[in-house]
Amino acid sequence: MPSTPAKGLSTDDATVPTSDGTAEPIMLELVDETGRTIGTAEKLSAHIAPGKLHRAFSVFLFDDTGRLLLQRRALGKYHSPGVWSNTCCGHPYxxxxxxxxxxxxxxxxxxxxPTxxxxxxxxxxxxxxxxxxxxEQEYxxxxxxxxxxxxxxxxxxVEETAFVTPAELDALREKFTFSAWFMDVxxxxxxxxxxxTGDAAGW
Known part of the structure; x- marks a missing residue:
């Protein structure tokens, strides 16, 4: 597992800083079509076309009224910067x-x-x-x-966040770009x- 990054530096970049000031690549878990682990690859290499199938996760969190927490990805991210997406997504070590x-x-x-x-x-x-x-070739x-x-x-x-109802999500999707994987997940x-959330929330 990569060393703990220095405070204020992204752990979702392709590399992570180490205690001696150097950087080492973040490694992802490669899987087959059934989700069985078959190896590892550097994060950036796994995303270079045509991509390597790797393990990922996506999180959807809701408040007590059933609104979904969205985030807009930071503009400085190397992958899908500035787009809206689900609460959180990433890759296990x-x-x-x-x-x-x-x-x-x-x-x-x-x-x-999350609770x-x-x-x-x-x-x-x-x-x-x-x-x-x-x-993105992801399981x-x-x-x-x-x-x-x-x-x-x-x-x-994270550039910004928003809690939205289903209707507010539809309106947001008409105005702004969302991550390519958002509707799939x-x-x-x-x-x-x-x-x-309960049926009353409308999801």
Missing amino acids: PGEPPFVAAARRTGEELGAA LMREAGTVRYNHPDPASGLV NHLFVGTVGGALRPDPEE LDTARPVVREI
Whole structure:
């Protein structure tokens, strides 16, 4: 596992700083079509076209009224900068359970601890990012939960946040660009989303 990054530096970049001031590549877990681990690869190399299928996670957190927490990705990110997406997404370190990675990364990006987080299935997709030329070949583990209290987003990761109802999400999607994977992960997670939020929320 990479060394703990220096405060204020992104852990979602392709490399992570070490204690001696150098940088080492972040490693991802490569998987086959069934999700079985078959090896590792450097993060950037896994996203260079045509991409290598790797393990990922996506998190959907809701407030106590059933609104979904969205984030707009920081403008400085090398992949899909400035687009809106789900609460949090990322990659487990090799050998790290996806649930643990999802909780860790939510804390790192948003300064928030998810509660009542549950597994919501997996989805496999292949999405190119036209702006960067990178490709998302992911076997994505989905998690749904709730969040309360104040958020403390890391500006290196998150440009802004918003809590939205289904209708507000539809309006936002008409005006702004969302991540290529957003609807794939949301549609797959909807059954558990409805269990968490209740039918009245409209998800």
